[in-house]
Amino acid sequence: MSQDTVACDKxxxxxxxxxxxxxxxxxxxxxxxxxxxxxxxxxxxxxxxCPHCNSMEWEWARSSGRGTVYTWTVVERALHPAFVNATPIAPVVVEMEEGVRLLSTLVDCAPADLAIGMPVEVVFEAVTPEVTLPRFRRAAR
Amino acid sequence: MELKDKACIVGIGETRYCRKPGSGMSEEALQLAASRAALEDAGLKGRDIDGILAFPNVGKCEALAANLGSENLRFAAIIHMGGATPVASLRLAAMAIATGQANHVLIPGGWNGYSGARVRQTVSTDKHSLPGGGIAWDYYLPHGLTAPPQWYALMARRHMHEYGTTHAQFGAVAVAMRRHAQLNPGAVMCGKPLTIGEYLASPMLADPYRVNDCCLETDGGTAVIVTSPERARDLGKPPVYIMGAAAGQPYPADEITNRRDFHRTGLTIAAPEAFRMAGVTPADADFAQIYDCFTFEVIQQLEEAGFCRRGEGGSFVENGAIELGGRLPVNTHGGLLSEAHSLGIGHIVEAVKQLRGAAGARQVEGARIGVVTGWGDFGDGSIAILRR
Structure with missing residues (x-):
């Protein structure tokens, strides 16, 4: 998948x-x-x-950055004008080692190669000077 | 207090459903025209309506009442469950009637889903007015996940992985809905049959969803009226009783990815309650009108409502089993996939037609009990069990 240049209207x-x-x-x-x-x-x-114990005390704990693909889709036809020229886009749900899941995309995986269970690790992409998105690349098992 | 048989549907109304060139009416006018048709069907006047449960974003109880001449409005609410709203509103209407809070409750809907703002052309500029709300804005949209078929594609793909559900099984749902639409002159897809080959050749939209896995975008209005069995006796049409009704939310309801049980939806909670209330089981249903925004959601809801076990929905829909004459006819009007997208109220209307014996060429012979579901937002669910 190409690293598309992120237009300002995304x-x-x-x-x-x-x-x-x-x-x-x-x-x-x-x-x-x-x-x-x-x-x-x-x-x-x-x-x-916290939905488990209802505590309102918490900290930002650093993730290992490693996880596996839990599920995925490939958007072939954009349903948002900002992504019309960016397809195919493959949103994936990554299940992190910490147990939480997050939605992201992979930087180095063609849609045809997507597979549930694929090990991935986080990378960061600065899409604007203010915003950096967490994305993922394939990792060794 | 149990709600069983405390309320019944006595009026149904629809406008024409269409795509090109569009309805030529405002969304409010569509809702009013459908409401007027439902009043005529019931033998009621606008002034008899003292409860209105409008549809979120498109409906305004106050304006509808002002147009209908509902001078004694005393029960007005909007349930925010997307496509699960109308069936959830049936339950709320039954609660209001059973407790004396209202006598005649109108559930109207209508929109220009084709000629108005289309999903693919719409850019929300407000984080909190977005379908899916602030979480979608902050965590989904930046990654290109922007619209319902993409959200639900994540669920469908996981189901395929865990249970071996196939594209051809999704296609069986699309083909069944289209076959039923051929028997419904009011269906937008009447006269446009679909084969499984054509289905499998249709372009991919959001893998695993093809274009033909997706509901129609149409213009039209639809309404139903609910009252008590006592009042129904004085009206013109045979009442359709609400035997059981329930609604539920997935957990968490505002975020799709972090559900410990990825397939547990609002219907998972609602269905057992509704069947218990009704005193029947899924096997007692003569038909089911299942909210079919996308094909897999039919399979998923059949499982979560208890028509089959989880993981068996794919095989359940094969070989014509959900077509007329099959084990459980589903969406005998053609559903959102092939009749029209009337915000889910069309599923209630079709259930009433079936239970009145007024479904014409698509009548399920001897239909006595039917199930209607709703699905909305990130998996909100609602269900009603109806009888004649």
Whole structure:
């Protein structure tokens, strides 16, 4: 899959609240997830409260960056004007070693080679000076 | 208090469903025209309506009441469950009627899904008005996951991986809906049959979904009216009783990827409650109108509603089993895939037609009990079990 140049009209995260903190770590080249300091459970997407123990105390804990592909799709026809010239795009759900899953794309895998269970590791792509997205590349098993 | 048989559907109304050149009506006008047809069907007047459950984003209870002359509106609400809203509204209407909060509840819907703003042309500029809300904005859209078939494709692909569900099984759903539409003169796809070969040759949209796995985008309005069995006796049409109704949310409902059980949806919670309330089992259903935004969602809902075990939905739909004359006729009107996308209210209307024995060439002979489901947003679910 080509590293397409990201046009300015592609949607970007809002960078407000907890989302801003998550992407702030990405901008520093670190993938971090919230970890409850009450019960130790990781969570993603960022939320105010731990759904396991209802603690509102948490920390940003650094992820190993490693995971496996849990499921995927290949968008052949864009349903958003900003992606019309970017297809095919292959959004994947990555299951991280910490147990949480996140939606991303792979930087080095043709859609035809996508497979559930494929080991991947995080890389970072600065799509604007303010926003860095976590993406993934294939990893050794 | 149990809701069983405490409320019934006494009126159904539809406008024409169309694509080109469009309805030529506003969305409010479509909802009003369908509501008026439902009132006429029931033998009621606009002033009799004292409850309205409108459809999110397109419907406004106050404006509908003002046009209909509903001077005594005392129960108005909008349930935010996307395509699961109409069937969830059936339950809320039954609750209101059973507890005396309303006498006649209108559930209207209608939109210009074809001639109005189309999904592929729409760019939301507000994080919180986006389908899927702020989480989709911050975590899905930047990666190119922007629209419902793409969200659900992630679920369908995982199901294929775990259970061996196939493209041909998705195709069996598309073909069944299209066959039924050939018996429905009001269906947009009447006169346009679809073979499994044509299905498999249709272009990929969001793997594993092809164009023919996706619901239609159409213009039209649809409405139903709910009242009590006592009031129904004085009205013109045979009542269709709500035996059981329930709604539920997946967990978490606002985020797709972090569900521990990836296939557990709102219907997983709702269906057992509805069947228990009704005192029947899925095997008692003479037909099912399953919200068919995409083909796999039919397979998934058949499983989660208990018509078969999880993982068996693919084989359940094969060999004409969900076609008229099969084990469980599904979407006898053609559904969202081949009749029209009337926001899911069309599924309720078709169930009522079947239970009145008024479904014409597509009548399920002797139909006594039918199931209707709704599916919306990231997997919200609703279900009603109806009887004549």
């Amino acid at each position: 949607p970007l995260p809002a960078l407000d609240g907890l989302s801003g903190q998550f992407y702030g770590w990405c901008r520093q080249g670190e993938l971090r997830f919230q970890r409850c300091t009450g019960c130790g459970a990781f969570r993603h997407v960022p939320r105010e409260m």
